[in-house]
Amino acid sequence: MRNTKQILQVAATYIGTVVGAGFATGKEIVEFFISSGILGLLGILLTGICFIWIGTKIMTLAHRARFRSYEQFNHYLFGQRVGSLVNLLFLIILFGSTSVMISGTGSLFYEQMGIPAIWGTLLIVGLCFFVMLKGLKGILTVNSLVVPIMILFTLLMAFFTLSHGAILNRVQPSGLLVHSSWLMNAFIYISYNLTMSEVILVPLGGEMENEKIVKWGGFWGGLGLTVILLASFLVLYALPNVQQYNIPMAESVRSLGVFIHFLYVFVVFGEIFSTVIGNVFGLSRQIHDRLHFPEYLCVLMILFVCILISQIDFGILLPLFYRFFGGISLFIFIFIVFYPLSRLNIKK
Known part of the structure; x- marks a missing residue:
């Protein structure tokens, strides 16, 4: 029974780490899958296989070697010199990623509820600081609460879309230019x-x-993650002019009524929050280990810098960020794929 609970916590935290601003709002699905038309489904299936295979591999490596942070993980994989360079890239990418999440929160509040973006930014920053005081335990708790609700909402939306037959009437979504x-x-x-999921998957695997x-987690x-991606694709593929929205998933939910719409907005906020706390957790550990500042001060510094970057428009920030750092991440990803577990020489 205890193992089952821990497996579900690991699974929920894995999902919550990946499902950030772009994923939860639907912006990533539009940018990376729906932009390819119906062939985007093949991309989702490939993504799902890699999420299961490589995500498990990262945690298994961390578990066998008892790594506490992604810095240790990268130093082991790449060696001290190259590993230090990779960790520097991680530092930059994590700052950028966290800023995207915070920017997404501002867009969520302004576009969906008419609340000034700064209030959404301040709310997520304040909650993040509070959870960081609880460490990894706080992150597990947040994801265990938020992720099941997110999955349920996404599946219900997919069922609603299919039951109305909207997606069956289209070979290509209305107003969508297939270009990639x-x-x-x-x-x-x-x-x-x-x-980027190394930030949480490594300490998570190391401490299990x-x-x-x-x-199993x-x-x-x-x-x-695969199920959520597929369900989100079905929902957004049927949405006319899907590329014009910063929060396309919330636009789909509007048809279910005001209450469901606002409830889903808060679910999206929770998913963005789950990724922000994971990123800040990884950043604070790295900065604390290097500068030896108190952890709460590291968190405050991180959040302040991210607030400044997040003032760039979310719709502009997300595609630019992914295209640039996605290429860098591809190198790291390929290395992890071909790294043999047997090289650890540690018994299970």
Whole structure:
């Protein structure tokens, strides 16, 4: 019973780490899958396989070597010199990623509820600081609460879309310009998300009691992400002029009524929040280990810098961020794919 609970916590935390601003709002699905038309489904299937396989592999490596942070993980994989460079890139990418999440929160509040973006920004920053005081335990708790609700909402929306037959009437969504390669989009998306998930997957794998929990947690987490991606694709593929929205998923929910719409907005906020706390957790550990500042001060510094960057418009920030850092992440991802577990020489 205890193992089952831990497996579900690992799975939920894995999902919550990946499902950030772009994923939860639907912006990522539009940018990387729907932009390829119906072929985007192939990209999602490839993404799902990699989420299950590579996500589990990262946690298994961390578990066997008892790594506490992604810095240790990268130093082990790449060596001290190259590993230090990779960790520097991680530092930059994590700052950028967290800023995207905070920017997404501002867009969510302004576009969906008419509340000035700054209030959404201040809310997520304040909650993040509070959860950081609880450490990894706080992150597990947040994801265990938010992720099941997110999955339920997404599946209900997919069922509603299919039951009305909207997607069956289209070979290509209305107002959508298909312009990109589904395979390249998928690999950029996979490499970025799996590389960045190291921030939580490594300490998570390193602190679990046995490898079975890690492997099953990785499997169910990867499968859950695949289901959410497929369901989100079905919902957004049927939405006319889907590319014009910063929060396309929330636009789909509007048809279910005001109450459901606002409830979903808060669910999206929770998913953005789950990724923000994961990123800040990883950043604070890295800065604390290097500068030896108190952890609360590291968190405050991180959040302040991210607030400044997040003032850039979310719709502009997300595509630019992914295209640039996705290429860098691809190199790290390929290395992880071909790294043999047997090289650890540690018994299960």
